[in-house]
Amino acid sequence: MRTDITKINETTPHDQLTEGLMVFAGGTSKLFNTGEWRTNTPVIHEEKCKHCFLCTPVCPDGCIPVEGGKRLPIDMDHCKGCGICAAVCPFDAIEMKEGNI
């Protein structure tokens, strides 16, 4: 029987952990907010953005969603602030600002 991993926490005794710490679920990295690591933050100047979508495929964390022909706001829970999106933007619509904004 599968262990209910939502019931495991930092006080769980060793004999109640899963074998090899296997996680019985998929896509669990979403639960881990890597955005906390950010030391620089991309800020979008909406008036300059042409929705060309060049930024979306280069984001290593898949944080720039596109829906219905529009680029949506950056997922700041997972953006690590690497600045690749700002570097590829042909319209200077993305500016990297210092700090975790």
Next chain:
Amino acid sequence: MAIKDRMSGNEAVAYAIRQVNPDVMPAFPITPSTEIPQMVSTYIANGEMDTEFIPVESEHSSMSATIGAEAAGARSLTATSSAGLALMWEELLLASSNRLPLVLTLVNRTLSGPININCDHSDGMGARDTGWIQIYAENNQEAYDNFIQAYPIAEDKRVHLPVMICQDGFITSHAVENIELLEDEKVKEFVGEYEPEEFLLNPGNPIAVGPYSISNYAMEAKKNQEIAMENSKEVIIEVAEKYRELSGRGFSLFEEYRTEDADYIMLIMGSAAGTAKQAVDDLREQGKKVGVLKLRVFRPFPAKEIAEALKNCKAVAIMDRCESYNGNGGPLGGEVTSALFRFKVMIEAVNYIYGLAGRDFTVSDVCGIFEELEDMIVNGTEIEQFQYIRLR
């Protein structure tokens, strides 16, 4: 009816692999284990088995691919020797900590340097703390028998650990000896089908293997791995018993050869056990009470059982085919003496290093060691507690 044949150790293991017909075998050639993947790929090319053979670019890759295949749900294995095993070091620890029941057939060869292709146990001993079960063979027959027992041990729910099946390079791997083989269907029935509960290619039941673990979990995971290693001892004994019923052969954790009333025992592992037994037979004819304890299972280390088996003798010669460079003896020397101390068996224990990088080890060497032990006990002669055999 057993099939009688003549085979080298490599041929015997390749034959057993064909009979087990695992799902995936990634491998990279290295002397003296090269023949194993070579023979397996020949069996595959001839349509005698349908294992997926993956030629990879290094041993780092062969162990990585074996781990990946096993995690995906495939019964997997690889083969290597010496520097190949050393290059796998990082992955060996991942295979065991991810609790993957894969198998590696190791053909023991010395580690460089000086660079040398011949037998000693420095490769296997170098991997002694990687969380693998290690089973050593005296000859081709035991290499064959041990391989057939590998998956039933590894895949047991109480264990879920990788298993290393070890045989001595060239001495066992290339020398042709008589062998008794089991019929294909008997081997297949003994090993059974691999049916993992959790695996990556399992639609609808996603898992993550080997996730990052913060300090609050990692120590508990390591303890659980250690418990699995402790549990494996009873499983190894059970599987050996079942195999003995099937084949009429085999030993559990170790073989005790003429030790019942022995005053002096040689504890030894691998092909040199045969040499030691011959010397024991010769000395017994002269009325000497001597015996051999041949260690089959090095991991888990049967500390309590060894202490129990040695408690009535006067002195033990602990034979290491590996130097630890710790200034205090070899790996077996350290572990056996610690077992004797922990279980309060206060006999004399002398650690000898022999056969490094293929150096000969003969019946007369064994006789000389027994003579030295007797001289120490009977005449009170002081002897070096850690010494080399046949050193110029």
